[in-house]
Amino acid sequence: MSRDGPIRLALVGGGPGSFIGGVHRMAALLDGRFAIVAGAFSRDARKSRERGAAWGIDPARAHAGHGPLLTAEAVRRDGIEAVAIATPNASHALIAADALAAGLHVVCDKPMTATLEEALQLASAVRLASTVFALTYTYTGYPMVRAARAQVAAGALGAVRKVVVDYAQGWLATAIEGENRQAAWRTDPAEAGAGGCVGDIGVHAFQLAEYISGLRVESLCADLPRVVPGRQLDDDCNILLRFGGGAPGALIASQIATGERNALRLRVYGERASLEWSHEEPGLLRRHSPDGRSELLYAGGEAAGPDARSAARLPPGHPEGFIEAFATIYRDVADAICGDRRLVGGVLPGIDDGVRSMRFIDAAVRSHERRSWLTLEGS
């Protein structure tokens, strides 16, 4: 899995006002496996060049959109090998498809697309491509999320009986979409797609629930309120779940939970024990036993197991966070590109996770509209 020099990456997105673009950049750089050599940081040529300059990118390689980027890079001997997509949802499908068509590897932010239809089309494109397609479901990069997944898979809990996942943010508790670019596109169906809160963070919760539990949601009943007056999309979501085999669950998410920062918490209850992971203490996995004993496993430690250890850079007691988790995804992408393709769809979320997530958003929106339980197609 080694090669000479870093993988040449272009970033689409990351312009002024962007949040996640900068995270993609730090994450790609942290382990030295990627070099960002080009980009389309903004649709405005000047802004794209300026952002590129700030990041040490040759102005000639800072473009005003992904089309010119792909065209220009295609003719360079030292052209890009991979594209990272950190734009609003509605543009993901086209950029990803074009990049795949250009023979490039693709790292795409979540949710994969704006609609289920786009997701299914993109899935066809990915199937035809020989390059890597991966999704940056950030939380899957945390060592203790991987430890949890490994423990469930190894049967440490016995059969899983219930999954509760809760993701609370408060930053959209007031109508800041007028001044805040992040808020603006996330509350606009034209850019975000059919899901507001459910599409932005509910989808993280959904993906994580399936990722760790190994179960698949079969049916759901969703309530997707629009709490702040004037919103066109849900800004809160509460969803009853039933997994394959009948295990119940609940998914609660909110972006109007005043005072919450970014509190994602998952609990998986099995026959013999349960696991709890919270993003507020990400380096910790709690395992609760029926005899009045809980066990805390720490990232970087021996007891956390091999999956967690390989995802940690530092020994226990040296906190790693959001950037490192994101960087671990990039490291996995690099490993996948260098040959270990089995990572994709394993610890590294790929096209199937993307399609599942879009099915989830689609079903949640329809369930809400009908005020009834719905079955997820393809479950």
Add this chain to the structure above:
Amino acid sequence: MSRDGPIRLALVGGGPGSFIGGVHRMAALLDGRFAIVAGAFSRDARKSRERGAAWGIDPARAHAGHGPLLTAEAVRRDGIEAVAIATPNASHALIAADALAAGLHVVCDKPMTATLEEALQLASAVRLASTVFALTYTYTGYPMVRAARAQVAAGALGAVRKVVVDYAQGWLATAIEGENRQAAWRTDPAEAGAGGCVGDIGVHAFQLAEYISGLRVESLCADLPRVVPGRQLDDDCNILLRFGGGAPGALIASQIATGERNALRLRVYGERASLEWSHEEPGLLRRHSPDGRSELLYAGGEAAGPDARSAARLPPGHPEGFIEAFATIYRDVADAICGDRRLVGGVLPGIDDGVRSMRFIDAAVRSHERRSWLTLEGS
């Protein structure tokens, strides 16, 4: 609110294998406002006398049922003034009605009755009575629950926008109902009523949500699975809520959450801030603000406010727990008996809380059966 000597109380329930009966006793004694002078601790005369003897009760006043107890006490000059009911749900209505008819004050455990019909009948009896009728919703006795209620009522959060309440236990994760009397009656519709988990702990969560938020649930959509094979009643429950005014909410409870002890956690999100209370750290109320600041208020402290201070016996840093919370309810009952009747239905749960709770259980069971949203009558 003072009187000479303690209020003379009889306990119905509390026999061998009982859990909550002993709690009623310690709670009644802690502040010296009650003396337990008689009881019907078991339907078995010998067991009732033995338990009475262990608790220092005159054998002549330890009866084999509430009927003989009421009859015998009625003719004593030093007869009982109040009855505490700590039996399985199905017997509450009759005991309470008989005690009220005998002119006695009644302290009844939750849920108030086995069915909504019984609850409505009991409500008629309470309306006719001039004595006090109170329910031991334990969590309402915690100082910081009262602080939370007072803060919401004072508008500290602005309008309440969302309520999430979660109550997780794991003690019924295996089918222990064969050996464990507590488990046996709670999983038996004949003794517990129509709700299993929803009636035993879901009802605590429901009552607390309304108690603190000041809102009333208008409609709900419930999923009440029976997870452990062979159960006749739900042992897990997940419920979507809509409160008056449209605020969404979720209520999650479980008795098959392996490894959970007794984790009740409530979050109330308002326009300007949110509150969080957890039974795992009961002396603490968290208030989260949108500027990246949380405030922790501690029981017994000045900043907790007068409602919390009057419910605490000790200064901050001296933990009080479950028995003290229960004792605070008994103290309120004593104050109500001594004249402050406004406490009932205020900080002290009364017949209205009881009827509401039975409406909730009833609606949840029907919603589950129909797989649909339902409106709570009387909301």
Add this chain to the structure above:
Amino acid sequence: MSRDGPIRLALVGGGPGSFIGGVHRMAALLDGRFAIVAGAFSRDARKSRERGAAWGIDPARAHAGHGPLLTAEAVRRDGIEAVAIATPNASHALIAADALAAGLHVVCDKPMTATLEEALQLASAVRLASTVFALTYTYTGYPMVRAARAQVAAGALGAVRKVVVDYAQGWLATAIEGENRQAAWRTDPAEAGAGGCVGDIGVHAFQLAEYISGLRVESLCADLPRVVPGRQLDDDCNILLRFGGGAPGALIASQIATGERNALRLRVYGERASLEWSHEEPGLLRRHSPDGRSELLYAGGEAAGPDARSAARLPPGHPEGFIEAFATIYRDVADAICGDRRLVGGVLPGIDDGVRSMRFIDAAVRSHERRSWLTLEGS
């Protein structure tokens, strides 16, 4: 260990402005093993009668000092069997000696006496007496403190290598001794003895360190500052320790730690693992292992072991606190009175703990004055 009816107890102390007197009362009553039938609640006859009346005590048995109390009770057929001492330190020795001489059992608050000399004299009196003498070192009544003691004794940590104990309060951060009776006597050498902070809470920390670790302090080097201007006694203390066998330790205590409530925390490090207990989460014992795994044991649970279980009244998840811990000491005293004398000096602190503690205070004060290390006599 049973008997007919509760043990007849008198309380000395507990008058207006008292804190710990009321705790003694609730603790004695909680389990029904004691009845408070008499007292000397204040040196002022009227105040003593008033407090007695509020607590349901016959005015004829509410005296203005321990002398009249002992005299009057001695001639009653239903006279007291035991005395609880909850007065300022300087009066403990005389009251205890008189009560022992009257053939009564004695429950004494800490520190045992005002001076080491008094402690040694009292020890002689206790040796001659056939009744029970016990000290209310509150923290020894917590289930998880007992679990920790049992684990160390069973060798679960291997040899103990270090003990750190830290006790922080902030209530004396300002000179409140003018208005606050609690503060007044604790800052007055005539009532408190030679130690201020070291005698009031340092002594708790010291006793707990020895109680749990099973080691004895051999030498110490103390710094006992008087932080608030005008104080005659230390209001902060920081002490280096060396235990028998050479294990190092540190004891940090403060009553000027602004914003701290009552934060007692102990860590015991052994060769193979370490234990951590904090009064801020008293129902929890943490055990840390070198492989990046910590184990949390919860009071009331099976895994906590028999010592913890017998000290808990409720199942896990039902918090017990300060009053219950105090009540457990009273329950042990009742068991000791009823015949199980081995409890004293075992889980129940007795005269040896009292003498040790006074040696500690004495050595700390002298070490501070000399600015040097000192050996504890009798170690």
Add this chain to the structure above:
Amino acid sequence: MSRDGPIRLALVGGGPGSFIGGVHRMAALLDGRFAIVAGAFSRDARKSRERGAAWGIDPARAHAGHGPLLTAEAVRRDGIEAVAIATPNASHALIAADALAAGLHVVCDKPMTATLEEALQLASAVRLASTVFALTYTYTGYPMVRAARAQVAAGALGAVRKVVVDYAQGWLATAIEGENRQAAWRTDPAEAGAGGCVGDIGVHAFQLAEYISGLRVESLCADLPRVVPGRQLDDDCNILLRFGGGAPGALIASQIATGERNALRLRVYGERASLEWSHEEPGLLRRHSPDGRSELLYAGGEAAGPDARSAARLPPGHPEGFIEAFATIYRDVADAICGDRRLVGGVLPGIDDGVRSMRFIDAAVRSHERRSWLTLEGS
């Protein structure tokens, strides 16, 4: 503070078995302000080249010691501008002096040197140099450490009255120095200098105490045990402190605290409030008030203040950790190099912090040997 392209940096250290070398690298790269273009990663030429190759360094610029590195770089037009020193302590002074003499900026790991004498000599060299000299006291890079420092400086606590700092690790609880290179040099006086635990982590605790409190230690009394048999240096340390003005304090550190990961915790008590920071939850600063209220400030949030915000890369709820804190120090170094020299000795530790730390180690070792209090020179 901007310039074209990153600062050209060489790393001395970071070879096989190194821990902190890799952290320097990630930290330097994270924000793109530095490029590592050369190094002396090992004294073994082959190992140095191999490590360099793994990190994308031209083999011609990977040397077998800092001497050849400085010589070779001096003649390149694109030669290095700065040197980062991540070697064992005993080599710091010479490397730093040579680099300064070569006109380079220096980033040096802690403790600055092996002896106080070396520190004083290096201080002379720094005074003569016009380049930047900074020390990577990691914890000073955490946003909430900076918030704490800013709050104290702004008088938010009133006068500081006590400082307690505690740093517990367990990794040296067994004699692993035979197999573990990290352990080997830290327990060897020839490489580590006169302090073991006190020099490796006690010095972090000391620096942080002064950094946040703004006070300077005037005298101390140290106990520096060697707990694991055969050790030549202390592996545990417990120190009483007195700060200028008389405020007391305590510093407790250990590397034999079995089961502890890397638990650094600091509390600063002022007249009006206190602050608490713990490395186990680094994104959080606790402020405790005397009215039973604690305030939690979160990194990235508005309420944390400007110092914390400028040290954070992400909004609240997105954890940053050890690498980011280290990277913030590198970012400050870059800003200092680009002109803002006032940072050094302000938020960015410089030569004065280094000399202070060496005075502390020196005094602690002597105090331990003499079993007495000592005054720090130069305080």
